[in-house]
Amino acid sequence: MILHFEKVSYRYPGVDAWALHELDLTFHPDQSVLVAGASGSGKSTLCRASVGLVPHFHQGQLMGRILLDGLDTRQHPVYQLFHHAGLVFQNPDAQLFSHTVEAELAYGLESLGLSPFDIEERLAWVKKMLGLGSLTKRSPHTLSGGEKQRVALGAILTLRPRILLLDEPFTHLDPEGAEQLRTTLRLIRSEGIVLIIVEHRLHEIITDVDRLVVLHQGEKRIDGSPHQVLSGDISIYGLNPPPLVRLFHALGWGKTPFTVDEALWEIKANHFSPQTLFSFPEQNSILVRSHPSTLDRIVEAEDLWYHYKDCSVLRGVHLNLYRGECVALIGRNGAGKTTLVKHLNGLLKPHRGSLKILGQDIRKTSVSKLARHVGFAWQNPNDQLFRTTVREEVLTGPRVLRAYNPRWCNRLFERLGLGPLLDRSPFSLSEGQKKRVSFAAALAPQPELIIFDEPTAGQDEPFRRELTELIHELQGEGRTVVLVTHDLEFAAQHATRWLILAEGQMIADGSPNTVMANPAAMAKAGLRPTQRFQLIHALKERSKE
Amino acid sequence: MTFHQWLELAIAFGILLMLTLLFRLGLAWLGLLKGLGFAAFTFFIIALFAFDLVTAIVAALRLLTIGTVFFLFFQTTSPEALSNALIKMGTPYPFVFVLTTSMQFVHVLIRRVISIRDAQRARGIPIEGGLRALWYLPALAGPLLIQAFQLADELAEAMEARGFGAPGRRFRYEPHLMLLDWAIITVSIAALVIVVLL
Numbered sequence: 205m206i207l208h209f210e211k212v213s214y215r216y217p218g219v220d221a222w223a224l225h226e227l228d229l230t231f232h233p234d235q236s237v238l239v240a241g242a243s244g245s246g247k248s249t250l251c252r253a254s255v256g257l258v259p260h261f262h263q264g265q266l267m268g269r270i271l272l273d274g275l276d277t278r279q280h281p282v283y284q285l286f287h288h289a290g291l292v293f294q295n296p297d298a299q300l301f302s303h304t305v306e307a308e309l310a311y312g313l314e315s316l317g318l319s320p321f322d323i324e325e326r327l328a329w330v331k332k333m334l335g336l337g338s339l340t341k342r343s344p345h346t347l348s349g350g351e352k353q354r355v356a357l358g359a360i361l362t363l364r365p366r367i368l369l370l371d372e373p374f375t376h377l378d379p380e381g382a383e384q385l386r387t388t389l390r391l392i393r394s395e396g397i398v399l400i401i402v403e404h405r406l407h408e409i410i411t412d413v414d415r416l417v418v419l420h421q422g423e424k425r426i427d428g429s430p431h432q433v434l435s436g437d438i439s440i441y442g443l444n445p446p447p448l449v450r451l452f453h454a455l456g457w458g459k460t461p462f463t464v465d466e467a468l469w470e471i472k473a474n475h476f477s478p479q480t481l482f483s484f485p486e487q488n489s490i491l492v493r494s495h496p497s498t499l500d501r502i503v504e505a506e507d508l509w510y511h512y513k514d515c516s517v518l519r520g521v522h523l524n525l526y527r528g529e530c531v532a533l534i535g536r537n538g539a540g541k542t543t544l545v546k547h548l549n550g551l552l553k554p555h556r557g558s559l560k561i562l563g564q565d566i567r568k569t570s571v572s573k574l575a576r577h578v579g580f581a582w583q584n585p586n587d588q589l590f591r592t593t594v595r596e597e598v599l600t601g602p603r604v605l606r607a608y609n610p611r612w613c614n615r616l617f618e619r620l621g622l623g624p625l626l627d628r629s630p631f632s633l634s635e636g637q638k639k640r641v642s643f644a645a646a647l648a649p650q651p652e653l654i655i656f657d658e659p660t661a662g663q664d665e666p667f668r669r670e671l672t673e674l675i676h677e678l679q680g681e682g683r684t685v686v687l688v689t690h691d692l693e694f695a696a697q698h699a700t701r702w703l704i705l706a707e708g709q710m711i712a713d714g715s716p717n718t719v720m721a722n723p724a725a726m727a728k729a730g731l732r733p734t735q736r737f738q739l740i741h742a743l744k745e746r747s748k749e
Numbered sequence: 750m751t752f753h754q755w756l757e758l759a760i761a762f763g764i765l766l767m768l769t770l771l772f773r774l775g776l777a778w779l780g781l782l783k784g785l786g787f788a789a790f791t792f793f794i795i796a797l798f799a800f801d802l803v804t805a806i807v808a809a810l811r812l813l814t815i816g817t818v819f820f821l822f823f824q825t826t827s828p829e830a831l832s833n834a835l836i837k838m839g840t841p842y843p844f845v846f847v848l849t850t851s852m853q854f855v856h857v858l859i860r861r862v863i864s865i866r867d868a869q870r871a872r873g874i875p876i877e878g879g880l881r882a883l884w885y886l887p888a889l890a891g892p893l894l895i896q897a898f899q900l901a902d903e904l905a906e907a908m909e910a911r912g913f914g915a916p917g918r919r920f921r922y923e924p925h926l927m928l929l930d931w932a933i934i935t936v937s938i939a940a941l942v943i944v945v946l947l
Contacts, residue, residue: 252906255910257906257909257910260909261905261906261909281914282909282910282912282914283909283912283913283914283915283916286909286910286911286912286915287912290910291910293903293906293907293910295903297857297900298900298903298904298907299903299904299907301850301853301854301904301907301908302853303827303828303829303849303853304829307829307921310921311911312911312912313921314918314919314920314921315911315912315913315915315918316912316915317915317917317918317919318919319919320919320921320922323921343853343856344853345853345856345857359911360910360911363911546867549871551867551870551871571870571871571873571877572870572873572875575870575871575872575873576873578871579871579872580868580871580872582864582867582868582871584864586892586895586896586899587861587864587865587867587868587869587892587896588865588868588869588872588888588892589891589892589895590887590888590890590891590892600872600874600888601872601873601874604872604873604874604875605872605873631895645872646872649872649873
């Protein structure tokens with residue numbers, strides 16, 4: 205027993221609801237545990253309570269007992285606990301505060317009062333393990349998202365904690381970064397450190413954990429081996445099962461494979477018919493019906509070039525978008541996706557090439573004029589909230605653009621479940637609710653083209669379902685939807701066309717299956733096909749043999 | 750001697766400019782001049798109409814000189830060196846930490862400002878210029894302030910989780926004054942004494 209929660213209830217100051225409620229949970233050495241739960245299930249609070257930040261930093265009311273390495277966290281301040289259990293937070297920007305990566309890594313060791321010799325020894329160990337050697341002299345704010353996360357992880361690992369907790373570590377990573385993190389976590393585990401990963405995207409890490417704990421409304425609902433837990437229905441807790449488990453469940457095959465190899469084995473061992481799988485539709489029937497008209501082009505981009513600080517971010521991009529289609533723009537972080545979509549409403553102007561939105565040349569059209577036709581729902585809704593009520597927040601855009609249609613806006617409020625929140629301050633809402641407000645704000649001027657920037661990042665299953673319905677409705681109304689995303693499963697289900705951007709160039713454009721069947725393009729963009737695609741491909745190959 | 754004459758100020762400013770070039774900071778200084786130059790020009794115009802030409806030149810030169818001194822100091826002194834020096838001088842660690850860490854977060858906040866500006870412009874809010882932009886200033890300032898507070902909160906939590914308040918902190922590098930440091934201190938004090946005596 206290395207971490208033990210005994211009838212723990214906790215609520216934050218000024219909040220009536222319990223974030224954790226009568227929680228009994230024990231973590232043992234030599235275990236990797238995935239703690240899953242929807243937004244508001246108490247996952248982050250569990251992390252904070254494990255390292256003593258709850259109650260020492262957050263105050264609030266704590267009942268029950270938490271023992272970390274035999275120490276009662278209530279009796280010991282955080283600085284006596286932080287080298288027993290280390291916590292890597294979700295936002296890398298907010299945990300890197302030193303001038304150089306090396307200083308960042310050494311900070312916790314200085315807090316421990318170690319001698320310079322010991323500090324150097326630990327730094328060498330962690331630099332080697334995480335491959336940070338080339339970054340040591342750099343300032344943390346100049347690093348990429350994945351590098352920042354590695355530094356944040358390193359800054360905790362140097363303390364050699366017995367337990368390492370990671371709060372939603374996959375949220376900001378592209379598929380390549382996620383793979384790198386999985387490799388790192390395996391390495392850390394081999395050092396004998398207990399891993400507790402808090403995540404609602406189960407598929408990212410499910411193959412690497414021994415135990416899955418499901419939290420719901422601050423309580424432990426299920427606890428067991430991943431296969432055991434996933435053989436039941438976890439969607440009632442707002443969780444999305446891993447793709448192959450979901451697929452097998454939909455086909456009525458009562459097995460829970462996590463990998464393609466496991467799925468192949470189950471199909472063979474249980475004599476499941478591959479034909480059933482081949483004929484099972486991936487996309488919603490509405491989507492299949494809504495083929496766009498190839499004549500009605502709303503975006504025409506030719507040979508777009510954009511430079512930033514002597515670096516070509518876009519290099520001759522060609523792009524066409526048609527009315528009523530849903531397109532996914534995919535590529536690794538830094539491939540130029542954001543730069544490209546910022547051209548679609550004139551926030552950026554191309555240095556070379558031509559771009560027309562609804563027939564208007566964006567060089568000659570102002571952003572505010574284009575904003576009437578192109579809606580943006582950004583990844584971080586906090587970037588736009590400034591009004592005192594949700595209603596004002598949503599209506600600001602249409603009023604400025606003189607595009608206010610009360611009937612449409614009322615429908616939006618109803619559609620996005622904002623009705624009861626209209627008179628509340630947008631700042632008092634949960635992150636999921638804020639995201640809905642930002643969607644409503646983007647859609648309020650009735651744009652023909654709507655761009656969703658990482659709409660599923662950090663969002664739980666109920667939100668994904670709502671988003672799915674919203675996308676279908678928008679398409680049904682003849683609006684074009686662009687999903688900028690790393691979530692290939694979501695993109696494969698909802699986008700009729702994939703655009704792959706790598707190093708500023710559009711290297712693939714076609715249906716999800718056509719693009720995934722192009723190994724060169726997928727490899728260049730650091731992507732791997734969805735598990736369903738891999739499984740079907742493997743089964744077809746096998747039937748040929 | 751006080752700097753009431755434009756000639757002395759011009760000489761001091763010239764020396765600073767030479768130092769700027771010596772440290773190869775010419776381009777960065779030109780970047781600074783975009784903002785500082787505007788402020789100096791405004792000072793110049795106000796002083797010209799309120800007083801006379803010499804006062805206007807002195808006012809503008811003073812501003813340029815002060816701005817350039819600060820520019821040189823922060824460009825040539827790493828936050829780490831500054832923090833080490835302050836700790837060595839006996840300034841309490843939490844104070845030094847807050848000062849140098851806030852310097853680190855300027856970059857993070859600049860990135861946030863750009864994201865917020867883009868998000869607001871994308872929904873038609875005119876914050877890029879003109880008088881209407883003033884009316885919509887809260888659209889930029891509101892999210893920025895909220896995010897800055899949130900960042901500060903998260904940062905405090907992350908620091909706590911790495912033992913910020915732990916007693917007995919030992920530093921990796923114990924800074925020591927080198928011969929060069931003593932030489933510069935001596936020259937600086939001598940220069941100050943000469944200037945004050947003159």
